[in-house]
Amino acid sequence: MSSAIPTSTSVVESAVIKAPLASVWHLIKLQDFSKFNSNITKSEFVQGANEETDIVEWTFKDNTKQSVKLEEHSSINHSITYSIITSQPELTYSSVLSTIRCFAVTSGDSEGSTYVEWTGNFSSDADAGVIQDAKFKRREALADLAKAVARK
Template identity: 70%
Template sequence: MPAGIPTSTSVCESAVIEAHLSDVWHLIKLQDFSKFWSKLEKSEWVKGTSPETDIVKWTFKDGAALDVKQEEHSSIDHYITYSVISSNPAVTYSSVVSTIRCYPVTSGQHEGHTFVTWTGNFSSDADAGVIEDAKFKRREALADLAKAASGK
């Protein structure tokens, strides 16, 4: 059996978005990702789940669908953490937990803008292809977020 390419099982992408923190943070709701992320056809609450569980289905334009569960949310520290709990078609790894965090830029040439990080921590069975795909999807989504938040 051939060995896989050793790789990190985490990814972190970031961007400075030319918009105020409140304009960016307003868009960071799992059920609203399709309002900015061009790869998504729709993002909607999953009906029939318990009131304590926030689960959203992301349906991608290529037909893939993910059920994502909000694990943490802070309106004070401006971050959300979510996990993928199911996927159709099935993913090749056991789990991933992602966090999107927004920071106001308070000085320098980007003062008044927002610094955003989007991390993903995958289970150890994720291969290099999974990590590369996650990197590029986050980059594309951050570019889409920047367009939506800045009105460009």
């Protein structure tokens, strides 16, 4: 019998950022994550990657390096989906597919703002600690995104 605690393998975090959609969406590119995410010190395209595949390497404050593959990008739907294909040190789970979606807030008290939703769907071998870590890292990054847009 397994001693692992059953947990959801997905996470959804969201925020309303007090800036127009165009300002927020402009920063949502894999190669630009270091411009707003304070945990990422460098983000750059991987040289020699297949020309039909966009792969970006993220370097984190703790020197973790992850190769991230762009799975889908839609300027029409203002969404981006990506997966981690390699990590040093290695991940403790098999895979994760993340999506960021941005929506213009068109009425109410937050009119003119942007609603941002950041999801992560992890493989079934991700434990509760991984999911909690992803939750808090997304919250931090969304707060960083709001600060980055406010600086512009």
